[in-house]
Amino acid sequence: xxxxxxxxxxxIKTRGQQVTLRCSPKSGHDTVSWYQQALGQGPxxxxxxxxxxxxxxxxxxxxxSGHQFPNYSSELNVNALLLGDSALYLCASSTPSYNSPLHxxxxxxxxxx
Amino acid sequence: xxxxxQAQTEISVVEKEDVTLDCVYETRDTTYYLFWYKQxxxxxxxxLIRRNSFDEQNEISGRYSWNFQKSTxxxxxxxxxxxxxxxxxxxxxxxxxxAAGNKLTFGxxxxxxxxx
Numbered sequence: 001x002x003x004x005x006x007x008x009x010x011x012i013k014t015r016g017q018q019v020t021l022r023c024s025p026k027s028g029h030d031t032v033s034w035y036q037q038a039l040g041q042g043p044x045x046x047x048x049x050x051x052x053x054x055x056x057x058x059x060x061x062x063x064x065s066g067h068q069f070p071n072y073s074s075e076l077n078v079n080a081l082l083l084g085d086s087a088l089y090l091c092a093s094s095t096p097s098y099n100s101p102l103h104x105x106x107x108x109x110x111x112x113x
Numbered sequence: 114x115x116x117x118x119q120a121q122t123e124i125s126v127v128e129k130e131d132v133t134l135d136c137v138y139e140t141r142d143t144t145y146y147l148f149w150y151k152q153x154x155x156x157x158x159x160x161l162i163r164r165n166s167f168d169e170q171n172e173i174s175g176r177y178s179w180n181f182q183k184s185t186x187x188x189x190x191x192x193x194x195x196x197x198x199x200x201x202x203x204x205x206x207x208x209x210x211x212a213a214g215n216k217l218t219f220g221x222x223x224x225x226x227x228x229x
Contacts (some may be wrong), residue, residue, distance in 0.1 A: 043217075102160070106157045
């Protein structure tokens, strides 16, 4: 039973560039959430997708956008990268139930230079 | 607004010692869930335990136990007889029950180092 898979594992980009991160949810899960984790801090909620629509969004600028596909996989896009966007980006999947535990992937380490 | 505070940034123990991690949360809602997650060096957040706001009964699951006190808004977590494999960052998280979405608010984490 495959868990949550994310790609790529590491990425280096330059300021101003755009990046796309990918996530495949755990089998049986149809809800995908994205979190940003800066070094030494707890994860911060970016947004959540369910039925191919953004269901909830955290305090992140419009430079952060996402998409969910019919197979429940998801992408996180970040435009006009800033140095402060350097972080570990975690994808989590769950069922739609409000108290369903989130299952996380290993994350994508993004470095912006 | 909701907030989770983990005052301990790092705890170092010798193997077989017990480790207690503190968590204090803030919320105006009366219905919510609390979680503990473990993050090993691999980066993946691993779900450990979940407790809802209506159930203050403290439980033990293997070497893990937790102490939920609604009166003081605390949800402490204990690892009994620690092992080297317990070395990781531990996060306390709060889930507000909204009409849509299950967004988690995390604390800053506590790094646990278990020495052999």
